[in-house]
Amino acid sequence: MAAPTHMVLARKYRPQKFKDVIEQKMAVQALQNASLSDRIGSAYIFFGPRGVGKTTIARILAKRVNCTSPEGNEPCDQCDSCLSILHGNSMDVIEIDAASHRGIHHIRELRENVKFQPMTGKKKVYIIDEVHMLTTESFNALLKTLEEPPAHILFILATTEFNKIPETILSRCQVFTFAKVPLSVIQNYLAQICEKDGIKAEEEALFWIARRGDGSVRDSLSFMEQAVTYCDKNITSEKVKELIGAVYFDLFLKITGMLLDEKGKPEDLMMPVHDFFATGGDITRFVWEYLDFLRMAVHIQNGTENTEFLGIPGTEIAHIKDGLEGVDPVKLNVIFHGIYNLLTKGMALRLRNSYESRVLIEMELLALKEKLFSPSLSGIIQKLNRLSTAMKDGTPYSAENELQKKFLGTVIDSKSVPELE
Numbered sequence: 424m425a426a427p428t429h430m431v432l433a434r435k436y437r438p439q440k441f442k443d444v445i446e447q448k449m450a451v452q453a454l455q456n457a458s459l460s461d462r463i464g465s466a467y468i469f470f471g472p473r474g475v476g477k478t479t480i481a482r483i484l485a486k487r488v489n490c491t492s493p494e495g496n497e498p499c500d501q502c503d504s505c506l507s508i509l510h511g512n513s514m515d516v517i518e519i520d521a522a523s524h525r526g527i528h529h530i531r532e533l534r535e536n537v538k539f540q541p542m543t544g545k546k547k548v549y550i551i552d553e554v555h556m557l558t559t560e561s562f563n564a565l566l567k568t569l570e571e572p573p574a575h576i577l578f579i580l581a582t583t584e585f586n587k588i589p590e591t592i593l594s595r596c597q598v599f600t601f602a603k604v605p606l607s608v609i610q611n612y613l614a615q616i617c618e619k620d621g622i623k624a625e626e627e628a629l630f631w632i633a634r635r636g637d638g639s640v641r642d643s644l645s646f647m648e649q650a651v652t653y654c655d656k657n658i659t660s661e662k663v664k665e666l667i668g669a670v671y672f673d674l675f676l677k678i679t680g681m682l683l684d685e686k687g688k689p690e691d692l693m694m695p696v697h698d699f700f701a702t703g704g705d706i707t708r709f710v711w712e713y714l715d716f717l718r719m720a721v722h723i724q725n726g727t728e729n730t731e732f733l734g735i736p737g738t739e740i741a742h743i744k745d746g747l748e749g750v751d752p753v754k755l756n757v758i759f760h761g762i763y764n765l766l767t768k769g770m771a772l773r774l775r776n777s778y779e780s781r782v783l784i785e786m787e788l789l790a791l792k793e794k795l796f797s798p799s800l801s802g803i804i805q806k807l808n809r810l811s812t813a814m815k816d817g818t819p820y821s822a823e824n825e826l827q828k829k830f831l832g833t834v835i836d837s838k839s840v841p842e843l844e
């Protein structure tokens with residue numbers, strides 16, 4: 424049986440030429456220039472987060488250096504060498520996963536093999552993935568090869584953890600840093616794939632998928648595969664939100680609204696919590712999803728509307744803005760810290776099940792609501808101090824007078840300023 428299309432997206436669209444690589448312009452350009460002028464070094468370190476193109480670029484470089492009829496700074500993808508690398512059966516391109524080959528005997532074997540000339544191509548290329556996993560002994564053995572590399576050898580060491588690579592190794596390599604890919608770039612890339620693959624997808628749905636990928640093209644594509652399966656080639660924003668849990672926005676809007684509604688009934692605050700646990704949520708998810716929501720809410724209330732920065736599409740920003748109209752960002756911050764404390768308590772109590780978690784969340788939310796409306800001791804002392812100063816001056820104390828003195832000549836909407844104690 425043929426594999427369904429959605430199973431192969433990441434592999435199907437893996438870039439085969441430098442020009443098709445998404446972002447990473449610095450590394451791509453430098454390597455293309457080096458290819459053209461035949462100044463490829465003997466060892467490179469590709470450092471960056473997972474799924475941003477390190478191995479992809481390493482393979483393209485391996486193809487280009489061994490290509491028998493390169494097209495400018497690109498491999499031809501037609502010659503025997505290119506095709507064998509493309510199919511993963513080249514004898515001259517050796518990929519090693521250092522996570523599972525970290526021991527000294529693996530590196531000793533490698534040191535023996537680098538002596539031999541390449542079978543067909545010009546260079547023998549070693550791509551060592553997750554190179555930071557090598558043991559100290561292995562790094563020392565690798566260093567000896569890097570110190571006197573045979574002319575026919577090219578090392579490409581890929582890593583997500585730069586600080587774990589010994590200085591001695593770093594000093595023998597050219598280092599390229601790979602960045603996370605911006606959300607909007609991944610979103611556009613996904614849209615292109617949808618078009619090529621005949622997948623129907625809402626623009627906002629692709630935004631959510633790209634957001635989930637968190638700067639990694641590979642992760643975004645594998646999440647897109649899940650979305651294709653879940654949505655049956657018609658990817659809607661609603662469905663994707665169900666998949667990633669963004670549906671909780673409305674629920675958190677409700678909880679926040681209830682917390683800030685002084686006259687609201689306690690059971691109105693409890694219902695959304697009940698709904699959350701009914702959909703299989705747990706305390707960790709509640710806390711982190713809610714904290715994430717509050718972070719966005721605080722920024723939105725402070726006037727931020729940048730979708731890339733907030734990580735949510737424009738429609739959601741508008742929705743949250745509407746839902747929190749007139750809410751003081753300072754109060755949102757108080758809620759943020761209350762929820763964060765909930766996490767600490769939850770961890771200390773070692774809650775055993777979702778019922779216990781729910782009890783803690785409910786009680787903490789009620790206490791938080793009380794805190795939001797009860798005057799603090801320092802607030803009361805400040806107020807007393809101001810009153811006594813006002814009495815000495817003979818002028819009656821009023822918040823309006825105080826404000827007018829502070830913002831002389833500006834029109835003040837009392838709703839938009841923090842409450843004076």
Ligand SMILES: [Zn+2]
Nearest residue numbers: 490499502505
């Ligand atoms: Zn070729």
